[in-house]
Amino acid sequence: MQIVITAVGPDNRGLADPIVHSVTELGANIAEIQMYDHDEQSVFSMLTRIELPEARREELELAMKDVAQRTGLAVRTWSPDIRGRKPRLAICVTYRPETPLALMRAIRDGHIRAEPAVMLSNRSACRRLAEQFDVPWRQIGDDRGEPDDAQLLAICDELQVDYIVLARYMRVLPPASCWQYAGGRIINLHHGLLPSFPGIRPYHEAHASRMLTYGATCHFIVPELDAGNQIIYQSTFTVPPGLPVDDVIRRGQEDNEPHCLVEGVRRVVDGEVQLHFNRVMARK
Template identity: 75%
Template structure:
């Protein structure tokens, strides 16, 4: 089976060695290693993807707990090879209800085979939506909507979340959060076509460029904002010449964005795609 190990913490010497030595001593085959030092913040981040005998998983987890204790790193072990249950998802939201509603309805209808474990918001706008579907609600922000990023990760840990779905969550996750759930575990909806329109107003930017076709992008999150190689799914719609930008935005938000995110999440949950060395690859089952 495959196991993804992430480690984040204060930068120091010799942090990678105990992780590598521990898994290889258990007979694991290392298929991917990524490391990054945030020099200005003095933060060390590492992702290790290994293949192990399923019977060794508990020993790997115990070994990583030991590494965390001895190094002070925040270490997580996770496997995409989920058996005996549905994947657990956290749905992160801000204002717009269309995309989280579409995810919850797709789960309810069986189109997405997952369990909505928690809904996390930095505003109260979607609280009633969580109540409607019987999903636990957590507001992690202050009165200005500024989120507690560490609390977001803590909540996902508490609910043993497999995938974090950013359903028009209008805050940028810090690099440390991205590394803690790295390896294809954070799925984002960008309301524009990447890589052409990566900004915060992609509809307006495309409209200003006299585009008649608009779209949305579902992609895996890596520490670089809206990077272009992690695209899971894109969907588009075309408008006639002279269409107003307000109507373009309405069509995108109400119809195209929900469809795009649902299909992207379905592909990930069903194991059709995965992230490997920050590139989306098709799985062969």
């Protein structure tokens, strides 16, 4: 089975060696290694993707707990080869209800074969949506909407979340959070076509360029914001010349964005795609 190991913590010498030695001693085949030093923050990050017989997974987890104790790293092991249950989703929201509503309906109707483990938000605007679908609600923002990123990850760990889905979650996850759930575990909806229109105002920028085709992008998150080459799915719509930008935005938010996120999440939980060396690859 395929297993992803992530390790994040204070930078120091010799942090990668214990992980590599442990997995090779178990007979694992190493398919991918990425390492990064956040020099300004003195943070070390590492992702290791391996192939290991399923019967040895428990040994691996014990070995990684030992590595964590010896190095001070936060080490997580996770496998996309989920058996005997549905993948568990953490759905992160802020204000807009259209995309999480479409996601919840797709799960309810069996189009997305996953379980909504929790709805997380830095604001209270979508709480009734969680209650409507009987999904646990956890608010992680303060009075100004500033999220507690450590709490977000702690909740996901507690609930054994497989994928974090950013359904128009209007906050940027810090690089350390992205590394801790790296390897194709964080799915984002960007309300513009990447790589042409990144940033927070893609509709306005496309409208200023007199575009007649607009779109949305469902992509895997990596530490670089909206990097553009981790695209899972894109959907577009065309408009007549001269359509006001507010009408363009309305069409995008109510119709195109929900469709884009639903199809992107479906592709991931059905195992059709995966992230490998920060590139999206077909698994089937």
